[in-house]
Amino acid sequence: xxxxxxxxxxxxxxxxxxxxxxxxxxxxxxxxxxxxxxxxxxxxxxxxxxxxxxxxxxxxxxxxxxxxxxxxxxxxxxxxxxxxxxxxxxxxxxxxxxxxxxxxxxxxxxxxxxxxxxxxxxxxxxxxxxxxxxxxxxxxxxxxxxxxxxxxxxxxxxxxxxxxxxxxxxxxxxxxxxxxxxxxxxxxxxxxxxxxxxxxxxxxxxxxxxx
Numbered sequence: 001x002x003x004x005x006x007x008x009x010x011x012x013x014x015x016x017x018x019x020x021x022x023x024x025x026x027x028x029x030x031x032x033x034x035x036x037x038x039x040x041x042x043x044x045x046x047x048x049x050x051x052x053x054x055x056x057x058x059x060x061x062x063x064x065x066x067x068x069x070x071x072x073x074x075x076x077x078x079x080x081x082x083x084x085x086x087x088x089x090x091x092x093x094x095x096x097x098x099x100x101x102x103x104x105x106x107x108x109x110x111x112x113x114x115x116x117x118x119x120x121x122x123x124x125x126x127x128x129x130x131x132x133x134x135x136x137x138x139x140x141x142x143x144x145x146x147x148x149x150x151x152x153x154x155x156x157x158x159x160x161x162x163x164x165x166x167x168x169x170x171x172x173x174x175x176x177x178x179x180x181x182x183x184x185x186x187x188x189x190x191x192x193x194x195x196x197x198x199x200x201x202x203x204x205x206x207x208x209x210x211x
Contacts, residue, residue, distance in 0.1 A: 056095060063130050064095035070126050074119075085119070086110055087175040098127050098138040107142065110175025168195040169204060 056064055068082070068091060075082040090110035099105040105120050131138050171181045178196075182189040200206050 056092060059134065059136060060092075060095040062134070063098070063127065063136070064091055066130050067091045067094055067123065067126065070123070074122075083173075083175075086115070087173065090175055093142070094123060094127060097140045097142060098131055098136065100124055100128060100139045104139055112177055112180055114177070115175075165195045165199055168192055169199055169206070172196065172206070 068088075071082050071085045071091065074085050078085075087110050090108050093108040093110075097104065097108065099108060102116065102120060105111055105124060106116055128138065130136070167185070168181060171184070172178075172192075176184070178189050178192045181187075182192045185192070196206055
């Protein structure tokens with residue numbers, strides 16, 4: 001898409017050009033299609049810490065679908081893909097924990113300060129109405145999780161560029177902001193943003209409207 005330039009000084013490298021810098025400054029939009037999510041990824045998810053979340057119970061699945069309908073309506077109103085509002089991982093957490101306070105809502109995967117301010121009242125109100133209608137308890141503790149086994153680490157040497165970009169991609173698609181990813185990975189926000197630009201150039205499906 002012409003978002004990166006190639007230089008051949010000594011050896012071939014890629015660098016940001018005028019187009020990619022406009023994206024980082026939010027002066028240019030990139031249109032891409034939303035990533036496909038399988039049914040299994042909908043029924044089970046992964047938390048920010050890499051834990052595999054348990055499958056939804058029948059009563060939780062009903063609330064989960066109700067929240068997906070709300071998310072779709074908001075996405076249509078804002079003209080963005082649904083996962084820009086919240087990824088399925090966040091809706092699963094809401095269906096399982098049914099938060100009713102800001103502190104509870106902040107514990108949901110993918111909920112940062114911006115989404116807390118934007119969606120706390122609306123989503124907790126919908127959760128409360130659904131739970132009262134179906135006689136479900138609210139404000140539950142997070143369900144037990146199963147720790148995902150980490151891949152074996154290399155004996156020596158830094159993380160390869162391809163691996164570090166994929167880590168950024170996974171965290172971004174889980175609903176974390178560039179600032180959150182940079183803080184958690186101890187990197188600069190500009191480094192995380194450059195990862196996303198390079199992934200787009202490599203053909204990855206990434207939504208940049210939420211940047």
